[in-house]
Structure formats: structure tokens, C-alpha cells
Amino acid sequence: MVMFNYIVMCFVFGTTFLAIKIGMDAGAPPFFSAGSRFFLAGLILFLIMKWRGKAKWRILLRKEMLLSGFALTFGTFSTLYWAEQYVSSGMAGILSATGPLMIMLWQVMLFRQKVPFVSAIGGVIGFAGVVVLFMPALYTEVSGLWLAGCLLILAGEMSYSGGALYSKHVIQHFSETSPIALNAAQMMYGGAMLFLLSAFTETLELPVMAQPAAWGSLLYLTVAGSMIGHTLFYWLVSKKDPVFPSTWLYISPLIALCLGAVVYNEKVTVMSVLGGITIIAGIALVNAEAVRSMISHKTKKIA
Incomplete structure (x- = not known):
């Protein structure tokens, strides 16, 4: 049951980037769509x-729900949804995989925390992968909106990683409340802030939202992406070491890249594949110490 739920979670998270892209291409307002979801x-x-x-x-x-909602939902998905108007879903998926690298940056910059040598090497490799993704832009003409979208996704991951570190404190502080309920509360706050941003920046056109692509994208992302995917993640955390479910970051970006190419005819270049693999290799090294600790702990329990 654990492996089945893990596979479903990885697939769901991998498909969300294409679902967002479909909604954005249909003309759905990005902030309203994200807020509704x-x-x-x-x-x-x-x-x-x-x-x-x-x-x-x-x-x-509680103010903690507001702060978590701002970092985890508002900061992350306002940028991602806007960016996917101009960036392919595969590229968005790969850039969104940089979250663990951003967490390491926060730990070093804010908490002066020393990271293991292997994790530091992983961080360097991961960011080298990001550079590889951007290299084609040096030789071909790209729009300023494409570049802005890519940079905003990275900024969104900085927001998400900061929120992830903060949420650990929140979960410990509200230990009597289900983590799923805490996540639901922050999503509500984040969604409300996205609605507020939409009210000042977007015009909602009902005929556009009535298109199957627009409402289908919203429905899928609400039910599958936010409810099923995140619930499975927290279920897996409760059953296994948190490191295990977090390994979806090794799989879902490649699912996003392949789906974008096969289903949506997005262009996949050698550099994008190479950059994606390099980023994932970096993430694997960043988490190597945690994986080693998990395996060591399990071995001791068996012994």
C-alpha cells in the first residue's frame, strides 16, 4: 500500500505542471485560478x-497560518502560475525541483548552519544544472517574459523552502492538530491572498473560465493536485521517514518533462534534459546524509 500511494503521489505531482499550463493557455487568470484551487x-x-x-x-x-500561507502557497504559486503563461510545463517542473537546494541556502544564510561536505557539493551541482537550463538563452533569442518567468519560479521556490523550514516549527508548536489540518489552513490563507492579488490585477471573464480546458484544469488541480497529492504526502510521512516521501522530487520533474513533450508537444532540448538530470543529481547529494541516517536507523532497528 505504501509503494502504491507513493507512485500515485509522484504521478500526481508530476502532472500538475501540465495541468497548470493547460489552464493558462486557455486564458484563465493565473492568480484567480491558483486562489480558487x-x-x-x-x-x-x-x-x-x-x-x-x-x-x-x-x-x-493564528498568525502562524497566515505566515505559512504567505510563504508556502501565495509566494510559491503566484509566481509559478504567472510564469507558466510563458514557460513550458517541463521547464517549470524542473526549476521547481530546486526547493531542497533553496532550503540549504536558507540554512546557511540565516541560521549559519554547517552543511555536510557531500550536501555542499550537491548544492553546487544542482545550481550548475540551473545554469545549464539557462545556457540556450545565451545563444538564442528568448523573450524577456520567458526569462522573467524562469527567475520567478526560482524566487517562488525560495519562498516555498523558507515556508517549509518555518512549517516545521508550526507543526511542532501545534502538535495536537493534524498536520493535514494545518496544511489546509495555510492553503486557505494562501488562496485568500491570491484572490486579493487577482482582484487588483486581473479581469475575470466567465466565458473563458467556462471553457473545458480552464475549468478542467482547475478541477484536476484542486482535487488531484492539492487534496489527493498532499494528503498522500502527509500519509506517507506518518508511515515512513519524511525523507522517503520527499524523494518525489527525483521523479516528478522528469514526469513533467516527458508529459509536456508527449502530451502537449512541448520542445525538449538536450540541454533541458541534461540540466534536469544535473539538478536531480544535486538534490540526491543534498539529501544523501538524511537518506544515510534513515537507512542506518532502520538497520539498527532490524538488528
Whole structure:
């Protein structure tokens, strides 16, 4: 059951980038689409947790939910949705895999935390992969919007990684509340902030949202991407070491790249494949110490 749920989670996370791209190409407003997805998913999940007695209404009044929602949902997905108007879904998936590299940066810059030598080498390799992805832009004409989109995705991952570090503190502080309920609450706040941004920057056209591509993308991302994918992630965390479910970052970006090419006829270059593999290799080295600790712990338990 664990491996089945893991495979489903990796596939779902890998398909979300193409689903976003389809909605953006249909003309759906990026901030409104992202806000709808996360607010609805968060509301439904929170109500389920409340019904099961694993959440209380007062958690919604805590500033920690607001701050988590700003970093994890608003900062990450306002940039990603906007960027996918101009960046391919495969490229977006690969750039979004840089989250663990950004976490390492936060740990070094803010907390002066020393990282293992292997992890430091992994960080260098991972960022070299990002450079490889951008290299074709030095030899071919690319639009300023494409470049802005790529940089915004990286900025969004900085936001997400900062939020991920902060959320560890939040989960420990609210240990009596289900992590799924905490995630649902931050999604609601993030979704509300996205709605607010949309109100000031976008015009909602109902005929556009009525297109099958637009509402189908929203429905899939709400149910599969936000509800099923994230619930499976937290279920796997509860069953296994957190390092194991986090390895979706090694698989989902390549799924996104392949789906974009096969299903959506996105152009895949040798450099994009090479850059993607280099980034994933860097992430694997960044997490090598955690994986080694997990294996060592399991070996001791068996002994």
C-alpha cells in the first residue's frame, strides 16, 4: 500500500505542471485560478479534519497560518502560475525541483548552519544544472517574459523552502492538530491572498473560465493536485521517514518533462534534459546524509 500511494503521489505531482499550463493557455487568470484551487482544497480538507475531530476552528485565527500561507502557497504559486503563461510545463517542473537546494541556502544564510561536505557539493551541482537550463538563452533569442518567468519560479521556490523550514516549527508548536489540518489552513490563507492579488490585477471573464480546458484544469488541480497529492504526502510521512516521501522530487520533474513533450508537444532540448538530470543529481547529494541516517536507523532497528 505504501509503494502504491507513493507512485500515485509522484504521478500526481508530476502532472500538475501540465495541468497548470493547460489552464493558462486557455486564458484563465493565473492568480484567480491558483486562489480558487488552494482555497477550495484547503476549505474541504479542513472541514473533513474538523468533522473527524482533528482540527479546531480557532487554529484559523493564528498568525502562524497566515505566515505559512504567505510563504508556502501565495509566494510559491503566484509566481509559478504567472510564469507558466510563458514557460513550458517541463521547464517549470524542473526549476521547481530546486526547493531542497533553496532550503540549504536558507540554512546557511540565516541560521549559519554547517552543511555536510557531500550536501555542499550537491548544492553546487544542482545550481550548475540551473545554469545549464539557462545556457540556450545565451545563444538564442528568448523573450524577456520567458526569462522573467524562469527567475520567478526560482524566487517562488525560495519562498516555498523558507515556508517549509518555518512549517516545521508550526507543526511542532501545534502538535495536537493534524498536520493535514494545518496544511489546509495555510492553503486557505494562501488562496485568500491570491484572490486579493487577482482582484487588483486581473479581469475575470466567465466565458473563458467556462471553457473545458480552464475549468478542467482547475478541477484536476484542486482535487488531484492539492487534496489527493498532499494528503498522500502527509500519509506517507506518518508511515515512513519524511525523507522517503520527499524523494518525489527525483521523479516528478522528469514526469513533467516527458508529459509536456508527449502530451502537449512541448520542445525538449538536450540541454533541458541534461540540466534536469544535473539538478536531480544535486538534490540526491543534498539529501544523501538524511537518506544515510534513515537507512542506518532502520538497520539498527532490524538488528
